[in-house]
Amino acid sequence: MKKPAIAVLTIAALLALTTACKKTSFLDQTVTSSLDENSTFSDSSNAMQFLNNIYVDIGFASDPRRFTNSAGTYWGGLEAACDEAEGPNAASTNGFIQFATGSVNPTVVPDDAWKKCYTDIRAVNQFLKHLPVIPFNKALKTQVSAEARFLRAWYYSILMQHYGGVPLIGDTIYTSANNIEVQRNTYKECVNYVLSELDMAAAVLPTTWTGAQYGRASRGACMAVKARVLLFAASPLFNKGGMAAGDANLAGIVAYPDADPNRWQLAADAARAVIALNAYQLFVDSTSKPGELGYGFQELFTKRYNTEYILPRMMGDNKYLESLWDVPSRGGSGGSFPYQEMVDAFPMSNGLEITDPASGYDPQNPYQNRDPRFGYSIMHDSTMRVTFGTNQPSPLQLYINTAGTSAVASSGDAVYKGTPTGLYIYKMVDPNVINNSVGNTARVLPVIRYAEVVLNFAEATNEAVGPTAEVYQSIEAIRQRAGLRPWQLPAGLSQEQMRTVIRKERRLELAFEGFRFWDVRRWLIADQTENQTMHGMEVSRGQGVVYKPFVVRKHNFTNAMYLWPIPLPEIAKSPELLQNPLY
Incomplete structure (x- = not known):
């Protein structure tokens, strides 16, 4: 009998799921790992905790600790798998x-993408199957049903980013006793289902949530995910x-077999609908530090609640990023390090590229007057970093x-x-928190924020x-908002020129x-951006x-890598699963 290709998880294992940091708000509840199926869904608290546990993996794909070594001492995320950073x-x-x-x-x-997503999809199916007997009132049942279906759609969207079309299992709950023959649905079927x-x-949930x-x-999260899915589509x-063009077996599975320009309009309309909610806005702070243009871009990531987060990854007070990305002298260790190419991508504060003779760029003072987002x-x-216990900043010695x-x-800390x-990631790090000293941040991590929706709308x-x-x-x-002055773009840009601006x-x-x-x-364009020799910056002081x-x-990229390969053990379990092209 074939083993199932879709991950199977027991009730007890699901209830034992925890995050790396203490949970708060709706995730901050005691988890009981010794419950059977009846006691889980016959009790309202246990049933709600079961649903809450499905939220735990919501940010795993973009987590900067996603990839780890066998000893669990070094971590990297997708930034270290592309041209942003060295792992x-x-x-x-x-x-x-x-x-x-x-x-x-x-x-x-x-x-992890295959296993985590299908594990959570199966958990959603378990929850929906038992929802009629859970002792919730009618209104709450309507709400949590919508939440569960959102989560199922979310995890399918992550699968589609990685693999293209994947098996849609509907409401089925597979067990180890099942003889499962799964085939991949077409990309179109997956998009339509999600x-x-x-x-x-979206028709059921409130536009936003507040408090606990x-x-x-x-509703805002549903609509924002829809806009993202349509942008990819x-x-x-x-x-x-896609990469299977000409392959009759795979072309419709990994992509649409045709090209319909109207898909861009659908993506634009979906992003416009999120904007039209008037529930979100770019976070701007021009008063806390009036001399620092674009300060809101840094401050928003230190705030638990802000006008920009549409879907946050919840966590308790933490030093999650400070322990990972900050310099060793402040207790950081084990994270990724930006490439010089990322530094060079940031323009001057006047918006001109550093290669533009009119930009004012000085190679002997390369960090001055840059786009504030760079700093x-x-x-x-x-x-300049403030030392704990004083308000006096001192320069990092790298x-x-x-x-x-x-x-x-x-x-x-040096190169x-x-x-x-010769560089460290500062993005989302709370400048007032030091990992090897006292202090925590209430920060949560963004999964979807309004700036992405605005950029999605512009691109589509x-x-x-x-x-x-x-x-x-x-x-x-x-x-x-970034603090560029002037921030206006040149008039009369062509579609191709604007495409370059948007991508930048x-x-x-x-x-x-x-x-x-x-x-x-x-x-x-990954065959161009990912086949590059990446650099660092050595700064020498003496004379x-x-x-x-x-x-x-030197990064290397093959066309097969446009999609992730389905893990070989999954193919072995179900030969009906067609592997992605070029693997």
Whole structure:
């Protein structure tokens, strides 16, 4: 008898799921791991906890700790699997190294996307099956049914990003006794199913949640996920058969077999609908630090509640990112490190590229007068950081000291010692929290935020009808909040020129949030961006200051890597599963 390809999880195991940080709000409840199916769903508290546990994995795909080594001492996320950052302990074998080096294949590919998503989809099906007997009132049953169906659609959307079309199992609850023959549904069928589930949930749920229910699925979240799914569905990777073009067996499974320009309009309309809710806005703070343009871009990530988060990943007071991305002297360790190419991507504060002779860029002072998002996203030599217990900032010492007889690292944080690139990720790190000292942040992590919706709208509209006034307004709103002065774009941009602008804004605004990995794939440009030699920056001080780029890693990419391979054990369990093209 064949073993099931879809992950099977027991009630007890589901109830034992926990997050890496203490839960709060609706996730902050005692978890009992010794319950059977009857006691789980016959008790309202246990049943609600079962649903809440399905939320736990909601941010796993973009988690900066997604990939780990066998000892669990080094972590990397999708930023280390693309051209954003170098992963930690790069000599180890883990998921991000496989993508960086082009060595990923069905035998070694991380299987978390397949297993986690189908485990949670099965949990949703269990919950919906037992919902009639759960002692909830009618209104609550209607609400939680919609939440569950949102979560099911969410996990299918993650599967589609990774693999294209996947098996749709409906409301079926497989067990180990089942003889399961699963086949992949077409990409079109998957898109239609997810959209229908999201529409159903959106019709029931409130636009937003507040108080203790903050973080639950809402109408706004349903609509934002719909806009994201339609954006992917309109993108080149998922049209004209994608990477399986010409393959009669796979072309309709991994992508639409045809190309319909109207798909861009559908994506634009879906993003416009989120904007029209008037429930969200870009977070701007021009008063807390009036001398620091774009400060809201940094502050929003330190706030538990803000006007921009549509779907947050809930967690209790924590040092989650400070322990990962901050410099070693402040207790950070084990995370990823930005490449110099990411530094160079940020323009000057006047919006001009550093390669533009009119930009004012000074190679001897390369960090001055840059796009404020640069300073809020990346720590470099001489980044000013406040020392705990004082209000006096001091510069990070990441340079090589060449004043003596031999060059030595200036500190444990320095290039070649604390960082392999000479840089650290600052994005979303709370500047007032130090991991190896007292203090925590109430921060939660963004899964969907309004800036993404605005960028999705701009991209889809530009592809559908060109650079309209609304496209200009959307991108300029992002640039204005970022602190660029002037923030206005040149008039008369062509569709292609605006496409370049939009893609650049996505790279900067959404850096280190798990978007770049997918964007370069859905645009079909990863064979260019991921086949590059990546660099770091060595700063030397002695007789003057010298900035010297150096090679960190040559990234390699094959066309097979536009989609993830289905893990080989899953293919072995169900030969009916067709493997993705070129693997």
